[in-house]
Amino acid sequence: MLVDAFLELLNLWVLVAALVGIISGIIIGAIPGLGPTMAIALLIPVTFSMQPIPAIILLLGVYQGAIFGGSISAVLLNVPGTPSSAATAIDGFAMARRGEGGRALRFALYASVVGNIFSCLVLMALAEPLARFALDFGPAEMAMLMLFALLVIVLFGGGSKLDALIMVLVGACAGVVGLDPISGTPRFTFGSFAFENGFQLIPVLIGLFAMSEVLLQAFDREALVGDVKVPPLKSSVVRFVELWRMRMTLFLSSLIGTFVGILPGIGSTVPAFMSYSLARSRSADPDTFGRGAPEGVAAPEAANNAVTGGALVPTLALGIPGDAVTAVILGAFMLHGLAPGPFLFRDHGLEVYAIFEALLLSSIPTAILGLLFFRVAIHVTRIQPRHLLPAITILAIFGAFSVNNSLFDVWVMLGAGVLGCLLRRSNFPLPPLLIGLILGAPFEQSLRQALLTSGGGYGIFVGSPITIGLVALTVLSLAISLFFNLRKPRI
Amino acid sequence: MRYTRRSTLVLLTGMAITPLAAVAQQDYPTRPITLVVPYGAGGTTDISARQMATMAEKILGQPIVVENHPGASGTNAMRAVASAEPDGYTLIATTSSPSFVTPALRDVGYDTLADFTPIMNYSGPFHGVVVPADSPYDTLDALIEGAKSGAVTYGTAGAMGGAHLAFASVAKDTGTMLQHVPFDGASKATAAVLGGHVDAALVPAYRDLVQDGQLRLLGVLDGTNDADFPDAPTLKEAGLAAEFPSIVGIMAPAGTDPAIIAKLETAFTEVASSDGFKTFMTDLSQPVRIMSGDDLAARIEENLAAYREIAKDLGN
Secondary structure (H helix, E strand, C coil): CHHHHHHHCCCHHHHHHHHHHHHHHHHHHHCCCCCHHHHHHHHHHHHCCCCHHHHHHHHHHHHHHHHHHHHHHHHHHCCCCCHHHHHHHHHHHHHHHCCCHHHHHHHHHHHHHHHHHHHHHHHHHHHHHHHHHHHCCCHHHHHHHHHHHHHHHHHHCCCCHHHHHHHHHHHHHHCCCEECCCCCCEECCCCCCHHHHCCCHHHHHHHHHHHHHHHHHHCCCCCCCCCCCCCCCCCCCCCHHHHHHCHHHHHHHHHHHHHHHHCCCCCCHHHHHHHHHHHHHHCCCHHHCCCCCHHHHHHHHHHHHHHHHHHHHHHHHHCCCCCHHHHHHHHHHHHCCCCCCCCHHHHCHHHHHHHHHHHHHCHHHHHHHHHHHHHHHHHHHHCCHHHHHHHHHHHHHHHHHHHHCCHHHHHHHHHHHHHHHHHHHCCCCCHHHHHHHHHHHHHHHHHHHHHHHCCCCHHHHHCCHHHHHHHHHHHHHHHHHHHHHHHCCCC | CHHHHHHHHHHHHHHHHHHHHHHHHHHCCCCCEEEEECCCCCCHHHHHHHHHHHHHHHHHCCCEEEEECCCHHHHHHHHHHHCCCCCCCEEEEEEHHHHHHHHHHCCCCCCHHHHEEEEEEEECCCCEEEEECCCCCCCHHHHHHHHHHCCEEEEECCCCCHHHHHHHHHHHHHCCCEEEEECCCHHHHHHHHHCCCCCEEEECCCHHHHHCCCEEEEEECCCCCCCCCCCCCECCCCCCCCCCCCCEEEEEECCCCHHHHHHHHHHHHHHHHCHHHHHHHHHCCCCCCCEEHHHHHHHHHHHHHHHHHHHHHCCC
């Protein structure tokens, strides 16, 4: 079967499709606001007349390429191209500011490849049993998992825990705006129809990270007088030993990414931050995190790329997509006569395994194209801010508008930009705000769903082995954090 | 003299305008048509509308540009199209929810009946009442019976959707404890019923999971039977006074020239009846259901009234 499937790939069109997909993915991912969902949706009509295998490979190439591409702008400009690369920006940009942008990009690339290969292998070996396992996560389990994720971000994300907590709560409060997830009534919409949709993630992300960067630099009086000195580019060699030393980080991050990817509805941003926090807490030298630690780049990149394989597990094995990207991919599979669901592996095993093998092998062109792309992209760090900032502003406005073709989103983006600028000036961390916004609404919904199914009884949150395990993990992390806090010498 | 002059002017103007108006209808379309889709790119509504557009532009002789305007369960797009110029160059491919479900619940800024002229209906996915394979409920009756002695939970794609309201009215009529659990999209509700976290779910796209034996189909919410499962009764056949008919149709802003509407109806109906479109929709697991513009208007009017009644009962 595996050999037959491989023979299906020996076709010039498959190679062309993979290359076109990956290249367009990397470019689209690098532009803030244009995520994989839009790229795939726009390319679906292009694939109508293609054979199923090259068509799907093209679209999955876009998916993989875009997740990776987001890290390029995150590292070089501190502007995450996709929400999932916001974690990469923390240490990646710090490295770039030292002139080590090339090294940071290579760490990101190699970690992406590791995460991708890991999750593809999992997908090939265990798609069906894992899809079954994902179904055990009902509302109560999801609520406890999200609570744990929020706690990990607050406790182990670095910096002041109080600051992080405040930011998480601000984000969660922003998530309240819109339609109530249970009763469907408008909340905090002030009678405006535009608010019913709530604050969308992409405009907020672009505002918080890209627009605020522009505002910060624009109002920084010294920086713009004359030419700004840019750091000289340093060698970007990454030796194998360096990667080998972080093998546990790469493994754990890939595991987190794959696992969270399998569960519907969390996406790739949260596992990226969870992996970052975990890598930081396991590190012998946690203080280097945030100041340009290569592990801080590798961990989130391995995780957010591993999500792609994980997210395909329930999509293909059950026909249940976990997020917008996989929903679009599901549509593409159906259009090409490969209806995802319980019959996919039985009826189209050959095509499916060919696609999986292509996903695995596409790591090779991704790595080659990535390295070529870096040679050009690295020079972005040498562009003068007065040239760069207007370009970022245009991209930010364009990106925010393109999500829903709505001017309201542009205002949200600008508002988030001003807020982000103020928060950064006062040294509040932005990532917890983003995580609060992403998880706040689904956490509320899962919590209330669980209580609806249990008839209002709180026992449901310790009612299954999974919830008990998650509650135990939550308590344990709190205890560990408290223990280290108490042992810290008082000043 | 004055009288004659004025009448001549009127006459001349009239003569000048009449052929222009006639030409405008005959020549329509003379420029690209925009077809708004109220959901994001890549969903089934979007994909089928794009195919419809690609096939119809060959008949109409002008490009049809599909524009996605997602958000607020489709009401944003409906509001935008309602206020668009009624010249036949802005159309919308819409579904049940923004046509007659949400407008029955709250002010959405448009009136489907007054602000739109339906052109035709071409699809509409069936919503099924599904339970896990190991569920104690074998029929709709058994499910309702079970809900008399204790709460039975059911998941849907979201709060105040058509499926939720249909079952809320069933619960009221039968005096049973059917507890609604809204999810964020139909696929998550399907996952929850597969995992046994809710007792039942009201979702579309159930075919393969039912045929594989992972889910059991007790009935459909539509007014007609699903051709793939002729044995699954409609709610009315099972003796329950509710239904959630699903529409996917094309509408134009009210006030569009009837000649243009007629031309569009002919073109889109020709596409929807073609074998090519049917094959395409089968690949997408969507039914082709053709209805004339007048029938679609009647269907919307009827359901809008029914849903207003249900909403009133729910205490909104």
